[in-house]
Amino acid sequence: MEKAEYNYDIVRSFVNWSILWGLVAVLVGVLIAFQLVNPDLNFAPFLTYGRLRPLHTNAGIFGWGIGTFFALFYYMVQRLCRRPLWSDGLAKFQLWFFNATIIAAAVTLLLGYNSSKEYHELEWPVDIMVVILWVIFSVNITMTIVKRKEEPMYISLWYMLATLVGVAVLYLVNAAAVPVSLFKSYSAFAGTNDANVQWWFGHNAVAMVLTTPPLAVFYYFLPKSTGVPIYSHRLSIIAFWSLIFMYLWTGAHHLLWTPVPDWIQTLAMAFSVMLIAPSWGSVFNGYLSMKGQWHQMRDNYLVKFLILGITFYGLQTLQGPSQAVRSFSAFIHYSEWVPGHVHMGAMGWVSLVLFAAIYYLVPKIYDRKLYSIGLANLHFWLVLIGQLINSLSMWVAGLQQASMWHSLNPDGSLTYTFMETLAEIYPYWFVRALSGIIYLAGVVVFIYNLYMTVRRGKEVPVAAAQTT
């Protein structure tokens, strides 16, 4: 296969832009973390916490997450299908449309145009841009696969295809709204129904954006990095189908003890616990693929990122189901515990896997050697420590907060007023904000390392770059 055929231009561009949005997400994350410690940092109406928090989550999940998936999917699909992209023109258009969408999203969110629905805050005109973006992407990926030169589809392609339909169905249904002006619409569903639809969407955004795409990435880049194939094909098949089947039942675990009908909550709880099996199917598959290769954890920085990533995925999919159990939910729901869960997934699982893939990719698509493995290791430790402190501080804060919220005096009255509970959380918030700076430092090292790779890294002969 001649290298010239593959379209790496588009991969390069998506990597660059998504890293920029990732940096924005982390910077805003640090700012809102400090705002919780000191409300004077709400500088202007458009920089208040209530408007910045959605910007943080959107930049993180859509700018950094989806942006990188665009890059990696375009890379993987060409390699796995042994053919160039179906349409370079569409892909190019998609790149600029993606950036236009993210900018439109950022501006409108800062102006306060939002639907209030978590992870679906964008108002209807931007929603339409997202839909167009997704259709273009889906067509290009699907057509490339349809016209592939390699008959069997590798595991990563299954996860990619499932992502395409999953996101489409979820996003369209939850977007249903009645517009009243260019920047304002009202949900098509009301009250309890709206809540149920929203969290059917919300949890499956976790499934179809923060689980299936990183799994596609993991299944491709782990064997590429170690040089050893995935342990069990059969396990991959079972894990894939049961995962995408079960996820859709679990949305109401975000709504335990609310007015949503009890039977929906019970189903959500049951399926959440069952989800441990397919999730850990992939975790075991990853671990067992390392048989005889564990020394690579020391020798190969890519493997370190990937295996830590899948480990956090494993922990995340044990913690998640426990949070879905009614009694534990009664305790930790609404508390600081939940951001701890979120960031183990977002900063640990998703971001670690994406970092690894980008490290693998950039030398290939630029025909360079990585500038510094030492810096890559430094990056690894900074983001790992930043993330661990972030999650740990929030778990401890959440447990203490929840105990105080629920604590009763012997006569059945509340032990603590709300303000007494709030006062206890400030030290944890401060620690979390500092952890954000450590994480940010890691990201800066990452960007520097990539920049130097492209600018100064040693050129590698084309043929050598092709072989691995």
Add this chain to the structure above:
Amino acid sequence: MIWEKNPVLLLVLATCAILVGTIITMVLPFAWVNTEADSIASVKPYTPLELEGRDVYIREGCNNCHTQTVRPLVADVLRYGDYSKSGEFVYDRPFLWGSRRTGPDLARLGGKYPDEWHYKHMQDPAGFVPGSNMPAYAFLSGKTVDPEYTRKKMAALNFPYTEDQITGLAGKTEMDAIIAYMQKLGSDIPWREAVAAEIVGELVNPYAGVDHATMEAWEHLYKENCAACHGEHFEGGIGPELDGASLEENDLFEIIYNGVPENGMPPYSSLGADKVWKIVNFVKYYNIGEDHQ
């Protein structure tokens, strides 16, 4: 297997796999929710001013820090009021239950405080409630509501309104609107009367004859719970000046424990009898003979 070689088949199968759970847990519930079965007759749609306030709430992203559902759990009900019922939300497009309680739940906020409390609080939360990290929303007082735009919104939602309500919006600020909205929250059902704590048994002051030094340790209870309305030194503000001498211990206890909700004095039964007694003693005896100002 064939699906591993046929992407279209894989897409079809994957769609079926995700539709099963979707139909059962997301589509089916529409048959039960927001129907006769869970409707509550006293729940009314938003007025134009309240709706405008609700839209400001959404714009400012208050739901990033505040929930609007009280769960049927002991501590939730004690802290916030009667648990939330499905029928109370039929006019909520979108729902605003939220997922984080960085600040307290607001589902039962309506009627908890007088309007004046909210104006002061929204202006500068951290100055008014020491230790708060809620952002200041003073800028809402500088923005007025556009009546014609509100009319369009009422029409889009099919909410009833009168011409007077629309013309009455002229000159109203977004601050007026958001406070009107907050006063409506959770007050469509008469829950306050239903949950008013009953005082059982005879009232006996457990701290009768307490000395000044002991009471000093209780000052924080007054500062945190009462000073915003009755002033740092009992001089009054939103609530009246407190004159310890003019009220009996037991009357004080009842007023503080059950509040006077219809007149803007919140109940403090959730603090428990012990703390309320400490406050009673503090209010009645702490500064006997001192100048209130």
